[in-house]
Amino acid sequence: MDQPVVLITGALTGIGRAAAVAFAKKGANVVVTGRRDEAGSELVEELRAFGAQAEFVNADVRNEDDVRAMVDRTVARFGRLDVAVNNAGTEGQPGPITDQSAETFNATFDTNVLGVVLSMKHQVRAMQEKGSGSIVNISSTYGHEGAAGASVYVGSKHAVEGITKSVALEVAKDGIRVNAVAPGPTDTGMLTRFTGTPENKAVLAAETAMGRLGLSEELADAIVFITSAEASYITGHVLNVDGGMTTN
Ligand SMILES: NC(=O)c1ccc[n+]([C@@H]2O[C@H](COP(=O)([O-])OP(=O)(O)OC[C@H]3O[C@@H](n4cnc5c(N)ncnc54)[C@H](OP(=O)(O)O)[C@@H]3O)[C@@H](O)[C@H]2O)c1
Numbered sequence: 001m002d003q004p005v006v007l008i009t010g011a012l013t014g015i016g017r018a019a020a021v022a023f024a025k026k027g028a029n030v031v032v033t034g035r036r037d038e039a040g041s042e043l044v045e046e047l048r049a050f051g052a053q054a055e056f057v058n059a060d061v062r063n064e065d066d067v068r069a070m071v072d073r074t075v076a077r078f079g080r081l082d083v084a085v086n087n088a089g090t091e092g093q094p095g096p097i098t099d100q101s102a103e104t105f106n107a108t109f110d111t112n113v114l115g116v117v118l119s120m121k122h123q124v125r126a127m128q129e130k131g132s133g134s135i136v137n138i139s140s141t142y143g144h145e146g147a148a149g150a151s152v153y154v155g156s157k158h159a160v161e162g163i164t165k166s167v168a169l170e171v172a173k174d175g176i177r178v179n180a181v182a183p184g185p186t187d188t189g190m191l192t193r194f195t196g197t198p199e200n201k202a203v204l205a206a207e208t209a210m211g212r213l214g215l216s217e218e219l220a221d222a223i224v225f226i227t228s229a230e231a232s233y234i235t236g237h238v239l240n241v242d243g244g245m246t247t248n
Pocket residue numbers: 009010011012013014015016034035036059060061062087088089090091111115138139140141182183184185186187188189190191
């Protein structure tokens with residue numbers, strides 16, 4: 001088969017960026033999306049240096065016109081969409097339930113949940129046309145556990161996992177696989193914002209069996225695997241990549 005055509009949301013930093021680099025190193029054609037044109041152009045140059053064909057599309061996943069355009073431009077440029085990585089996410093405004101509001105709820109769910117729904121709607125449309133495809137949604141170990149002080153984010157990631165499994169069942173006979181990757185604490189800008197201090201970060205690292213944070217590159221390797229032909233009989237699955245944090 002030709003090199004896969006891969007679309008990644010929220011690809012300008014952290015896990016999404018590492019996934020873009022990992023796919024590019026394997027020779028994939030990569031469309032990276034995000035909200036900042038200059039950073040997008042820089043990333044495209046970096047990916048092309050690996051010999052990949054790469055494009056940037058400015059897309060906010062909360063906006064259906066942006067999402068439709070990111071999928072349509074991928075298909076117009078490369079002829080099809082093979083792999084989609086729905087990575088864009090926000091930690092929202094962590095804090096106790098008494099501090100939450102309709103605004104903090106919407107700000108979190110609009111990106112983490114509506115963004116995934118809109119993205120899959122248009123990705124599945126493109127994949128059904130050719131009868132195959134592979135989607136991975138980036139959840140969290142908090143997508144199947146509770147976490148004090150993070151109720152809204154936790155709820156949004158629980159939603160991502162339920163939606164992932166439901167869409168996997170809907171489209172399995174169309175030749176489309178839908179899975180989730182659930183990172184444990186991974187050393188990115190989001191974790192730095194979420195924890196607030198190096199001491200809090202160290203506490204999370206200590207909660208893993210391996211006693212350390214994950215690297216974006218380790219998450220990227222799991223994303224590449226679960227979307228690849230090597231995972232051809234896996235669908236509706238949530239893959240923890242968490243240094244054993246959720247292993248009892
Ligand atoms: N790091 C962890 O410990 C951890 C653990 C579990 C799950 N996760 C999940 O992993 C994914 C990647 O996060 P990360 O850790 O790599 O953090 P990150 O570096 O903050 O990456 C999040 C990316 O999403 C983009 N984004 C946010 N809202 C968006 C929107 N409405 N439209 C388009 N892009 C948007 C951000 O772009 P801007 O720069 O424009 O804001 C950013 O590039 C997220 O879904 C997160 O929930 C992370």
